[in-house]
Amino acid sequence: MSRLRASRFGAQGTFDSVAASRTRAGDLASVVPSPIRTRLLKTAGGFGVLVVVTCLVAPLVGSSPISLVRVFDRSIPFSENVDAQIFFVARMPRVFAGAVVGAALAAAGVVFQALLRNALATPFTLGVSAGASLGAMLAIVFGATISAGPFSAVPLASLLGAGIAAAIVYRLATMQDRAMSTTVLLLAGVTLNSFFSALIMFVQYIADFAQVYRAARWIMGDLDVGSFDPIVAALPMLVIAFAMFAWLPSSLNLLSVGADAASARGVDVGRTQRLAFVSASLATAAAVSLAGPIGFIGIVVPHLVRLIVGVDHRLVLPASALFGAAFLVMCDLAARTLLAPLEIPVGVITAILGGPFFLWLLVRKG
Amino acid sequence: MVAGPKRLIGVALVAVIVFWAPRPATMQERAKPVTRIVSLVPALTEILFAIGAGPQVVAVSTYDTFPPEVKALPRVGALLDPDMERILALRPDLVVSYGSQTDVQAQLARAKIRVFSYRHAGLNGVFTSLKELGAAVGRTAESERLAREIRSGLDGIQARVRGRPRPRTLLVFERDPASLRSVYVSGGVGFLHEMLGIAGGVNVFADVARESVQPSIETMLARAPEFILEVRATGMLAPANDVAQAKRVWGTLASVPAVKQGHIQILTGEYLVVPGPRVVQGTEAFARALHPEAFK
Numbered sequence: 186m187s188r189l190r191a192s193r194f195g196a197q198g199t200f201d202s203v204a205a206s207r208t209r210a211g212d213l214a215s216v217v218p219s220p221i222r223t224r225l226l227k228t229a230g231g232f233g234v235l236v237v238v239t240c241l242v243a244p245l246v247g248s249s250p251i252s253l254v255r256v257f258d259r260s261i262p263f264s265e266n267v268d269a270q271i272f273f274v275a276r277m278p279r280v281f282a283g284a285v286v287g288a289a290l291a292a293a294g295v296v297f298q299a300l301l302r303n304a305l306a307t308p309f310t311l312g313v314s315a316g317a318s319l320g321a322m323l324a325i326v327f328g329a330t331i332s333a334g335p336f337s338a339v340p341l342a343s344l345l346g347a348g349i350a351a352a353i354v355y356r357l358a359t360m361q362d363r364a365m366s367t368t369v370l371l372l373a374g375v376t377l378n379s380f381f382s383a384l385i386m387f388v389q390y391i392a393d394f395a396q397v398y399r400a401a402r403w404i405m406g407d408l409d410v411g412s413f414d415p416i417v418a419a420l421p422m423l424v425i426a427f428a429m430f431a432w433l434p435s436s437l438n439l440l441s442v443g444a445d446a447a448s449a450r451g452v453d454v455g456r457t458q459r460l461a462f463v464s465a466s467l468a469t470a471a472a473v474s475l476a477g478p479i480g481f482i483g484i485v486v487p488h489l490v491r492l493i494v495g496v497d498h499r500l501v502l503p504a505s506a507l508f509g510a511a512f513l514v515m516c517d518l519a520a521r522t523l524l525a526p527l528e529i530p531v532g533v534i535t536a537i538l539g540g541p542f543f544l545w546l547l548v549r550k551g
Numbered sequence: 552m553v554a555g556p557k558r559l560i561g562v563a564l565v566a567v568i569v570f571w572a573p574r575p576a577t578m579q580e581r582a583k584p585v586t587r588i589v590s591l592v593p594a595l596t597e598i599l600f601a602i603g604a605g606p607q608v609v610a611v612s613t614y615d616t617f618p619p620e621v622k623a624l625p626r627v628g629a630l631l632d633p634d635m636e637r638i639l640a641l642r643p644d645l646v647v648s649y650g651s652q653t654d655v656q657a658q659l660a661r662a663k664i665r666v667f668s669y670r671h672a673g674l675n676g677v678f679t680s681l682k683e684l685g686a687a688v689g690r691t692a693e694s695e696r697l698a699r700e701i702r703s704g705l706d707g708i709q710a711r712v713r714g715r716p717r718p719r720t721l722l723v724f725e726r727d728p729a730s731l732r733s734v735y736v737s738g739g740v741g742f743l744h745e746m747l748g749i750a751g752g753v754n755v756f757a758d759v760a761r762e763s764v765q766p767s768i769e770t771m772l773a774r775a776p777e778f779i780l781e782v783r784a785t786g787m788l789a790p791a792n793d794v795a796q797a798k799r800v801w802g803t804l805a806s807v808p809a810v811k812q813g814h815i816q817i818l819t820g821e822y823l824v825v826p827g828p829r830v831v832q833g834t835e836a837f838a839r840a841l842h843p844e845a846f847k
Contacts, residue, residue, distance in 0.1 A: 249773035264805035267772060274803060275769035337729040395725055399733050402765070409767045411731040412803055526759060526770045 221499055228500045232507035239511040240284055243518050244276040248525030274412065282408045282416050282475060283517045283531075284510040287482055289423055289472040291490075291509020292430055294483030295502050296465035299437040300458060301367050307483040308469040311374030312350040314478035315381035317470065320346025321477070322385050322400045326392040336418050339403065340474040347470035350377055355462060365458040367444075406479035406532030408517045415475055422471035427506070429464035434498040437461065441498070479532045481539030482509050488546055584689045585665070589627060589638050590647040591655075592669045594677075596621060597827035598684055599647070602693040609641050616821060617829075639664075645687065674745040677701065677826050697828060704831035705749050708838050711845045712751030718841055720752035721776035721809070724763075724783070724824065731768060731800055738764040742826040743782070750837035751845075752778065772804055779809040780840055784821040793817050816840045 245253065255261065255268040263269055293308040301310065308314070324342035336344070357373040358365045389397050410416060436457040439447035444454045472479075486509040487501065494500040513531070516538065520531040588604065590596040591612045599608055600618045608621070612629040615621045625641070628634040633655050638646060639662060647667045648655050656666045667687050670676060678698055685694020722743060725735035737743045737754060741762035744754050755774040756764050766774075779801060794817055801810050809815060818836050822829040839846050 247769050248767070249769060264811065267775065267806045270804065270806040271769050271772050275767065275772055279768075337727065339727065339732075395735075399725070402733065407732070409732065411768050415730075521767055521769065526756070526764070526766065526774075527761075528765065528767055 221497070224494075225500060225503070228494050228504050229507065232504045232511070236284065236507050236511045236514075239514045240280055243280045243283075243514050244272060246518060246522060247271065247276055248522055275409075278410050278413050278416060279408050279517065279521075280514055281413070282410045283514040285416065285419070285423055286408065286472040286476045286479065287486075287509040287511070287513025288506040289426065289468040289509075290479065290482040291486035291512070292427070292502060292506040293465040293468040293472070294509075295487045295490075295498065295505045296430065296433060296437065296461050297483070298487060299441040299498060300365075300461040300465070301371055302441055302443070303367075303371070304488070305484070306371075307480075308465065308472075309378075309478060309480070309483065311354050311370060311466070312377030312381060313347045313466055313469045314473055315378045315385070316346040316348075316350025317343040317473040318346070318400075318404055318478060319381045319385050319388070320344070320349075321403050322388050322392075325400050325403070326388055326396050336474075337415075340415060340418070343477075344470055344474040346381075347466070347473055350381065351462075351466040351470065353377060355466075358462075359459075365455070365462065370462075402530065403477045404532070405530030406477040406535075408476050408513075408531055409521075409528075410475065419471040419475045422467055426464045426468035426471065429460055430468075430502060430506075433457070433461055433464070434502050437498040437502070477532065479513070479535055481532075481535040481543070482513055485535075485539040485543055486512055488543070585645040585687070587641065587643045588645045588647065588688065589641060589643040590615070591627070591629060591633055591652070592647050592649060593617070594825050594827035595647045595667070595669055595680060595684060597825065597829065598681055598694075598697075599688065601697055601828040602681070602685055602688070602690045604688045604690055607688065609643060610638070617825070647684070671826065673740070674705075674742045674826070674830060677742070677828075677830060681828075701828060701831055705834055708831070708834050709749050709751075712838050712842045715751055715842050715845060717751050717753045718778040718809075718814070719755050719774075719776050720747060720778040720780055720841065721755050721771065721774070722747050722752075723779065723781040726781065726800075728796070729800065731771075731803060733765070734771070735763050735765055738762055742830060743824070746830060746834040746837055747780075750834050750841055752780070752837065752841045768804070772806060775807055777808045777812075777814060778841060779807075779815045780837065781815070781817045782823045783817065783819045784824050785819065793819075 249271060251268040251271050255266060256272045257269075258266070261269070290308050294306070297306040297308060297310060298304060300306075303310075320342035321339050323346075324338040354370060354373045354377060358367075358370040361369070385400075389400065392400070436447065436452045439450050439452045440454065440457055440461075447457070448454045469483075487505045490501055490505045490508050494504050513535070516534045517531045520529045520534045523529055585604075586607055588599060588608045589610045590599060590608055593612060593615045596608065596611050596615050597617055599605060600620065605618070605620060608624065610625045610627045611621045613626045613632075614629050615624075615626075625637070627637045627641070630649055630652070633648070633652065635655065635658055638655075638659075643664060645665045645667060646655070646659050647669065648659075650668045650670045656668065659666050665687075667684060669680060672679065678701070681694045681698050681701075685691045722737040723734060724737065724743065725733065727733045736756055737747070738759040738761035739754060739757035740760055744757065744762075747754050755776045756766065779797075781797060794815070797815055797817055798810075798813065801807070801815055804810050818840060820833075820836070823833040823836060
């Protein structure tokens with residue numbers, strides 16, 4: 186584990202150069218254009234092009250052939266135009282949901298891995314997904330008709346469940362002192378995961394088959410949102426989370442080496458940890474409420490991106506968000522076309538692609 | 552948790568998909584007439600009462616709600632949680648169980664109690680169950696009469712709608728109340744699909760060889776059904792609100808002919824989803840929804 190961690194986040198030498206460039210960037214940013222800016226531009230540009238291409242291609246492909254000419258033919262009224270409806274009602278919201286969920290989960294994965302200084306951390310390590318799943322399960326079994334504003338019952342309940350789980354873990358980890366204990370965070374998260382799983386099993390046991398099936402299906406992930414409304418409902422949370430992410434990368438570079446080292450270099454460790462925890466939990470909760478707990482994005486994408494751009498979080502974080510978006514859109518494309526007219530749950534695709542890849546990564550690094 | 556009638560959907564539809572086992576319904580033993588029957592299968596409880604074996608039924612499953620007589624009977628669990636102790640304590644001489652309940656059947660065999668093993672197999676399965684269960688409880692004549700009744704009832708419905716245009720229909724049996732997520736529809740297998748055919752409709756997912764299909768928005772748009780028929784064991788809202796909300800939810804798919812013409816109907820009642828003697832009522836409800844003019 187420690188070997189893995191050392192190689193994941195780079196040896197001390199690499200780190201020092203990162204830290205040095207950070208100091209320079211911080212102090213002299215206005216005077217000298219730093220190399221990191223160029224690298225960031227190149228990285229973001231490269232991955233950005235990938236996202237744009239993916240999002241342009243994905244709506245063109247699907248289980249039913251459509252004609253682009255007909256899609257944009259204004260002479261046919263929208264309610265008569267099946268091709269336009271498939272394009273704008275079925276595919277566009279789906280692609281867009283895939284992009285935001287993929288970006289959120291991948292970025293949250295990067296932040297949690299740095300915060301917990303653990304290469305195996307995922308957005309779901311700290312119990313957020315188990316809380317969300319319990320919420321969704323309860324909504325499916327008991328409160329099918331409640332809703333608030335743009336949220337319908339299941340997203341609302343999963344959001345609440347995720348929030349409660351995150352709040353419990355946060356409270357436990359900050360009880361002792363000002364800074365968070367990553368050990369307590371991890372232990373609390375893992376314990377909470379098991380605890381919520383037990384509650385989920387209990388609710389499943391008293392629920393009926395159709396409900397259990399729906400809940401099980403929800404856990405496999407589903408991006409077929411049907412309209413832009415659910416995306417719009419989740420968007421404010423995602424915007425806030427990403428705004429918070431923007432403050433993090435430099436501090437995460439130092440934090441991933443160790444709290445003491447970071448503190449010695451002038452990082453407000455407690456504040457950074459809180460910001461990291463809250464932003465990553467918020468992004469995860471929003472993503473899960475929109476599409477269910479889609480696994481493997483949050484762990485595979487960050488590691489893949491590190492193989493390409495190195496360990497500097499100023500590059501890894503934006504690149505992971507962009508690559509996560511493209512990756513999930515592609516996975517969903519596979520999910521909706523491979524067995525058409527049936528669908529493969531998108532979480533199954535990400536796990537089937539992600540599982541072997543991650544094992545390969547482990548073996549290669551070991 | 553009270554055994555709400557909605558749970559019947561699970562028994563009738565989902566469980567059988569998961570636990571369907573291609574084994575013939577068998578009688579382990581054929582001997583003296585039965586006097587004490589425990590039924591774990593709601594559809595077969597209905598059959599037992601319909602062929603006059605009701606007085607011999609001493610206990611039913613937690614899902615049973617019909618006929619009303621079952622409400623007074625003891626409950627002994629269901630598909631996944633049969634209460635073996637209670638079943639044995641009732642000293643039955645016949646236990647009607649699901650084919651997949653092999654543990655239950657083995658235990659009953661050790662206790663020298665006869666078992667009727669139920670196999671779920673579409674509308675024909677109803678007739679098979681009727682014949683075999685009638686023989687098992689010594690009511691062959693009654694079961695043959697009921698089979699003829701069901702057959703002629705279904706034939707009558709088919710005759711009434713014959714020659715009318717058959718709308719391409721989306722048969723929905725599960726949906727998120729406020730959106731088009733978690734939509735489950737009938738594929739081209741199972742009693743609901745067959746009932747739709749008899750009632751004069753064409754299933755738009757007939758080509759998918761499964762009982763239950765979760766279609767994407769795109770597939771529903773592409774299949775362009777002319778009629779959307781939602782079937783529910785229990786109502787979610789007051790009927791008027793229910794239809795209004797359904798029309799609003801389906802309104803997203805404006806190009807679908809059923810949406811354009813307002814051909815969206817909701818049928819509520821557990822009789823629609825239990826493959827027992829009430830399939831005639833269920834099929835007639837389908838037919839009245841699809842072809843109201845045929846029943847004027």
